[in-house]
Amino acid sequence: MNDELPGPEPAGPDDSPTTPALMARLDRTNELLQRMLAEVAKTPSTHAIFVDAGYLYAAAGRLVAGTEDRRAFDLDAQGLIDALIDRARMIFADSRLLRVYWYDGARRRIHTAEQQTIAELPDVKVRLGNLNANNQQKGVDSLIRTDLESLARHRAISDAALVGGDEDLVSAVEAAQGYGARVHLWGVEGPEGRNQAEPLLWEVDSQRTFDLDFFKPYVSRRTTAGYEMTGTPRPAREDVRFVGAQIAAKWLGARGREALGDLLPGHPYLPGSVDQDLLVEAEGLIQYSLRGQSDLRRALRDGFWEHLRTQY
Numbered sequence: 001m002n003d004e005l006p007g008p009e010p011a012g013p014d015d016s017p018t019t020p021a022l023m024a025r026l027d028r029t030n031e032l033l034q035r036m037l038a039e040v041a042k043t044p045s046t047h048a049i050f051v052d053a054g055y056l057y058a059a060a061g062r063l064v065a066g067t068e069d070r071r072a073f074d075l076d077a078q079g080l081i082d083a084l085i086d087r088a089r090m091i092f093a094d095s096r097l098l099r100v101y102w103y104d105g106a107r108r109r110i111h112t113a114e115q116q117t118i119a120e121l122p123d124v125k126v127r128l129g130n131l132n133a134n135n136q137q138k139g140v141d142s143l144i145r146t147d148l149e150s151l152a153r154h155r156a157i158s159d160a161a162l163v164g165g166d167e168d169l170v171s172a173v174e175a176a177q178g179y180g181a182r183v184h185l186w187g188v189e190g191p192e193g194r195n196q197a198e199p200l201l202w203e204v205d206s207q208r209t210f211d212l213d214f215f216k217p218y219v220s221r222r223t224t225a226g227y228e229m230t231g232t233p234r235p236a237r238e239d240v241r242f243v244g245a246q247i248a249a250k251w252l253g254a255r256g257r258e259a260l261g262d263l264l265p266g267h268p269y270l271p272g273s274v275d276q277d278l279l280v281e282a283e284g285l286i287q288y289s290l291r292g293q294s295d296l297r298r299a300l301r302d303g304f305w306e307h308l309r310t311q312y
Contacts, residue, residue, distance in 0.1 A: 045095040045158040048151060049084055050144055052164035053104035056080075059165070059188035059195050063212055064219035071279075076218040077102075077118050083214070084186075085123070088161055091184075091208075098157055100124045101147055103140045110271055145172035152181035161186050162204070165196035173203045184208065188215065235286050237299040243282050244303025251278075251304075252311060260308055267305060278304055 057075060058068040065073035081100055088097065102118055102125065109128045111119060119126040127147070129139035144164070149172070151157045160176055162169065163186045173183045185204040187196045189211045194201075201207060251274075252260060263274070270278065282300050283290055290296050 045092065046098050046156065047088060047092045047095045047159040047161065048098040048157045049088055049100045049161045050148065050163065051081075051084070051100065051102050052140060052144065052162075052166065052169070053102055054140065055164045055166065055195075056188065059190065060215045060219050062195075063189055063191055064215050065221045071222070073219055073221050077114070078121055080215070080218040081118070081121060081124060083218070084161075084163070087210075091161075092159055095159060097123060098151070101144075102126045103129065103143055105129045105138065105140060107271075112271065113276070141166060141168040141172065144169060145175055148172045148181075148183070149175035149179070152176040152179035155180075157181055159184060163187070165200065167197035167199050170197075170199050170203050173200065177203075177205070182206075186210065235288055235296065237296060240282070240286065240290075240296045240299040241303035241306075243285050244278070244300040244305075245307040246285070247278055247281050248304040248307035252308060257311075260311065263308070267309075270301060270304070275301070 057070050060075065060080075061068050061070065061073050067073065081102070085097060085100065100123060104115055104126065106112055106115060106128045107130075109130055111126070111128065115126055115128070118124060127140075127143045129143060144162075148160055148162075152160070152175070158181060160181055160183045162173070162183055165187060176183050182205040183203075184206045185196065185200065185208070187207070187209045189209050263271075278300065279290060279297065290300065
């Protein structure tokens with residue numbers, strides 16, 4: 001017979017010698033979580049504005065100037081961006097602006113003078129897709145999707161104001177929403193009805209349309225388009241080509257051969273600023289509008305390039 005006294009009972013869960021340490025760790029974790037939640041509560045929400053410039057120019061031009069042709073009107077991009085920022089400040093009252101993303105197209109993705117000016121504005125990031133031979137933007141929708149998805153995934157924004165209308169933007173909206181961001185579609189009033197794709201309207205969290213009064217201060221028709229006077233004959237292509245050569249000689253004399261060396265690698269394309277100056281000066285010399293005259297504008301550029309290449 002075993003007369004030994006029984007040993008102590010095994011420690012139960014409540015009697016474990018490690019329980020106080022575990023409880024202390026749990027208390028510490030809860031304290032850290034509470035501090036984190038308090039910091040999050042103090043951190044303001046953040047929003048960004050994403051502008052498809054192709055849509056904005058076409059829709060605002062149609063609404064105010066009666067045309068989608070960028071060459072026929074001027075748009076005060078800085079004033080309009082400031083107006084969009086102010087409107088966002090009112091709509092997202094408890095939020096701070098991250099920045100404005102401005103998506104546009106350019107030949108060989110080289111900034112035009114206007115795009116460079118926009119890029120230099122505070123809180124604005126210009127992102128360029130390409131322009132094809134028909135002046136159609138390529139790659140802009142994918143840039144918007146990449147930025148929207150990345151910013152939402154990293155919790156850099158809680159709200160996105162998207163100025164656009166293309167159905168291809170639906171995937172960008174879905175990507176951002178998948179990471180918890182809210183996407184608000186902003187549009188331009190259409191004089192002939194809605195100018196945004198219905199699938200895009202269905203997908204966003206909210207919609208807002210800006211009217212004629214909103215855009216009127218920032219869009220104006222160009223007076224330089226008034227050279228097509230009654231009775232003014234259409235110039236021959238060779239005459240326009242000769243004018244292009246004249247302007248090239250003047251351009252080279254003012255800027256020198258070093259500038260020519262910078263220009264030649266882009267052949268047959270001209271930087272936007274040079275192309276615009278060429279067009280305006282040519283219209284002044286021949287007293288005839290070349291807007292919408294693709295064959296004459298081609299002849300003008302050909303004359304410009306031919307003279308420069310003979311001088312290199």
